[in-house]
Amino acid sequence: METPRKKKGTIPDFLERKRSGRRITMVTSYDYAFASLVDSVDIDMILVGDSGAMTTLGYKNTVPVTMVEMLIMARAVSIGAQNTFLVGDMPFLSYEVSGERAVENAGRFLKEAGMDAVKLEGGRRTAPAVQAIVRAGIPVMGHIGLTPQSASQLGGFRVQGKTMDSAQAVVEDALALQEAGVFAIVVEAVPAPVGKMITEAVGVPTIGIGAGPDCDGQVLVLHDMLGLFERFVPKFVKRYANLGAACRESLAQFAVEVREGAFPASEHCYPMDAEQARELREGLVRAGLLR
Ligand code: KIV
Numbered sequence: 286m287e288t289p290r291k292k293k294g295t296i297p298d299f300l301e302r303k304r305s306g307r308r309i310t311m312v313t314s315y316d317y318a319f320a321s322l323v324d325s326v327d328i329d330m331i332l333v334g335d336s337g338a339m340t341t342l343g344y345k346n347t348v349p350v351t352m353v354e355m356l357i358m359a360r361a362v363s364i365g366a367q368n369t370f371l372v373g374d375m376p377f378l379s380y381e382v383s384g385e386r387a388v389e390n391a392g393r394f395l396k397e398a399g400m401d402a403v404k405l406e407g408g409r410r411t412a413p414a415v416q417a418i419v420r421a422g423i424p425v426m427g428h429i430g431l432t433p434q435s436a437s438q439l440g441g442f443r444v445q446g447k448t449m450d451s452a453q454a455v456v457e458d459a460l461a462l463q464e465a466g467v468f469a470i471v472v473e474a475v476p477a478p479v480g481k482m483i484t485e486a487v488g489v490p491t492i493g494i495g496a497g498p499d500c501d502g503q504v505l506v507l508h509d510m511l512g513l514f515e516r517f518v519p520k521f522v523k524r525y526a527n528l529g530a531a532c533r534e535s536l537a538q539f540a541v542e543v544r545e546g547a548f549p550a551s552e553h554c555y556p557m558d559a560e561q562a563r564e565l566r567e568g569l570v571r572a573g574l575l576r
Contacts, residue, residue, distance in 0.1 A: 291324065291327065293370055294329050299468065300490065303488070308501060309469075309490055310329045311372075311503070312328055313508075314365070315341040316362065317362070320362040330372060331371050332504060333358050333372065334374045335377070335433075347377065347434055348377050350377070352393065354376075355379075355398075356393060359398035360397065372401065375390060375403050385417075387414040401424065402424035404426040405426075407435070409457060415462060415465035415466060415467055416465040419466035420466075427458075427465075428470070429462065430446060430472050430473040430475040431474035444476065446476060470483075471491075472496040473494045473495055475496050477496070477497025480497040492504045509522040509524070511525065511528045512526055513528050514529075515529050
């Protein structure tokens with residue numbers, strides 16, 4: 286029996302999910318292979334996150350990644366995942382300079398890379414850019430709380446909204462983004478009660494990452510949850526697999542088998558008629574090409 290084809294969700298579907306309480310699932314992907322895997326299971330959204338700067342391109346943080354690098358990763362993901370809602374993460378300084386630049390860059394994610402929406406970091410300060418992009422007809426997901434692109438301004442990768450004032454500021458960020466027209470908001474690294482209050486304050490779905498269980502959905506960085514990124518693991522990550530260890534084991538086994546002559550075995554070789562092979566050898570020897 287054929288497995289039923291997954292149906293790509295729409296923005297009205299996701300808004301309805303907030304009302305019905307059926308939680309939204311999102312993971313990141315940065316290439317064709319993993320995007321195809323995610324597309325084959327019941328995950329609602331893929332974020333081509335700028336975390337790919339670290340997990341895939343090896344940069345120290347997300348600041349250096351360029352529009353071109355993001356578009357290359359996003360295009361590969363859109364080829365692999367045709368039945369999953371796709372969100373492209375706008376890199377640092379691709380939306381801050383001017384509304385025009387923000388709209389142009391957001392548009393490239395849809396036109397050149399097959400994304401369904403874009404994501405921008407920041408609350409009240411980013412609202413004008415969000416508004417400009419939404420006015421151009423491009424769906425926008427917000428991102429508040431810990432915003433890694435401005436981590437140095439926030440004093441590092443720290444939990445946000447821990448004091449009364451800073452928690453209120455994060456709620457105000459959420460409301461400003463809603464007013465600007467976002468269809469969903471990622472809420473990163475805030476105390477669980479703050480995640481709950483933000484979720485209650487806004488009419489659009491919240492997607493939590495380190496924001497507690499009461500958000501309307503959850504997102505994880507794929508390489509964190511699968512154990513493929515080992516530089517550090519944030520507190521909010523649950524490891525569902527240890528693929529890093531599995532990869533290392535397989536690679537070591539390959540090296541041993543090659544050195545021992547156990548790989549390739551006969552099933553990995555193209556056969557040739559023995560008589561033909563003998564004649565070929567004799568001919569090559571006669572021609573002085575083989576001793
Ligand atoms: O880039 C990313 O992966 C993100 C998630 C942490 C939400 O923005």
